[in-house]
Amino acid sequence: MRVAVTGARGMLGSALVGSLRRLRPDVEIMPITRAEADLTDRDATRRALASAAPDLVLHAAAKVGGISANIASPTEFLADNLAIDTNVVMGAHELGVDKLVYFGSSCMYPKDYRQPLVETDMLQAPLEPTNEGYALAKISGGKLCEYISRQYGAAYRVLIPSNLYGPNDHYGSVGSHLVAAALYKAHVAKRDGADHIDVWGDGTARREFTFVEDVSDWVATAAGDLSAWPPMMNIGLGTDHSILDYYRYALNVVGYDCELRLDPSKPAGMHQKLMDSSLAAGFGWTAPTDAESGMRAAYAAYLAQQTEH
Template sequence: MRILLTGGSGLVGSNILEISGNHSHEILAPRRTDLDLTQYSSVLKYISDCKPDIVVHAAGRVGGIQANIASPVDFLVQNIDIGKNIILASHSLGINRFLNIGSSCMYPKGRQDPLTEDMILAGELEPTNEGYALAKIMCQRLCQYISRDPNYQYKTIIPCNIYGRYDSFLPPKSHLIPAIIYKIHKAVQSGVQNIEIWGDGLAKREFMYATDLANCIFECIDRYDSLPPLMNIGLSEDFTINHYYEVAAEIIGFDGFFVHNTDMPVGMRRKKVSTNKQIAWGWRPMFSLNDGIKLTYEYFLSTING
């Protein structure tokens, strides 16, 4: 099977490519210099030339809370342009299978119960990443509308938060776990005894090691007909931000103190996706939190020492 993968240099795409040797598929993963996803004509020509059997859409402008707050226009407009171009070009050229990778940011804020797939557009979005979330919702709905034609199966998976190898560790682009690894490592190296945590640290988040998501995506491709049109991908458990700091501190060797800054934004108090559909479909992740953070820290060390 020939797969066109967008975002091959990003976190998800890089992990897909890293394990692609375990699978028999041919993967085309053009770099930004080879394919500008913001230009519809370029996207149309590339797909016409390569004729993929399926498109896996993992590209997008991503970043943590700081980046989203600083550039909401870019996060909205660029992700809308990228999403609509790849989806509409694929549809116009008769590509009948399209796997869209969404984000748990698509769900309403303030929900303490696990987020089920039918909650999209059921409430107000978290303001700190609203632009990104709106773009992702647009892509999911566009896939849903196209799939009303039985000749097309445009499906969306919504992973929980992802971290791992090939992550971005430098602020302000980093997400929570790579940011924690960076902060604690720097503190250990410089002998700092106090590390600041935004908020009270009691907000809960669900993070999956990126290799698990990559494995799941290949499973989705191989069992595409049985894949639900919209499905969450998660761990079935979440942890407090304080816990992520504690686990990383133990792995990295930090024995100082954490100081909470309650004046800073923390986003949603809880964001855990329901995995009922995923479990019924028959897939579960393999990596524990401790193993995932340890492997991610080893990768981080290789990037600064290599």
């Protein structure tokens, strides 16, 4: 079986490639990176997919970023992700690929809705304004997969991971998500002997983060008979932690101690978006890596990457 992985150099994409290599020796992996194609370009995307000639597409490519990036560039987060998803999903469909896994986002769920969130909560209330552009694009991509499956009998399925972290995350940039940002800030604070770290919001907002290799290992082994899957499934750790907790874990992992200086004037996004992943558990989903253990692995990978450069 030939498996194309889009976004193969990103955090999730590279983890999927690694898991497939370790766990699925029967699979021929066809990575699609920016070097192969600009996925916002329809023709380039179609050429890359045609060259890969996959039996299954794992669509992990996306324009992603943390809260500050989403606030600053909603136009690009909406337009670029709409283009990427339309080109990849429709390109696969037009080439006759009948199996595809689309990776959504917990941002697709309504703001401050009931907890934990279940798949039927999608589109039931307004979205969180700070990442609305990204969320709208991901909802559209997921719906496109649902419509193709229903109309043409394909097995295009949507997985909605919680926030992810791990090796190959974005550190020290506007694109950093919470865990990577916390680890990087703790690293810099230790390096510079800083007496405090600035934290957006009041620290009480809660986030569910799942170690990326837990996701990639499960997908590598479970994505055989997609026709048995429901159209959409949550895959998350099943527990969440406050923003302050993640910063405390980061300081523990880095081995440093300083003040965490809160700034309630800065936005923190949704207060909570814990997901119910019991549907996926019926297909073998588990997330064995706890937050602090995963952050230790992520930080070790970051330090190794810095040494290599």
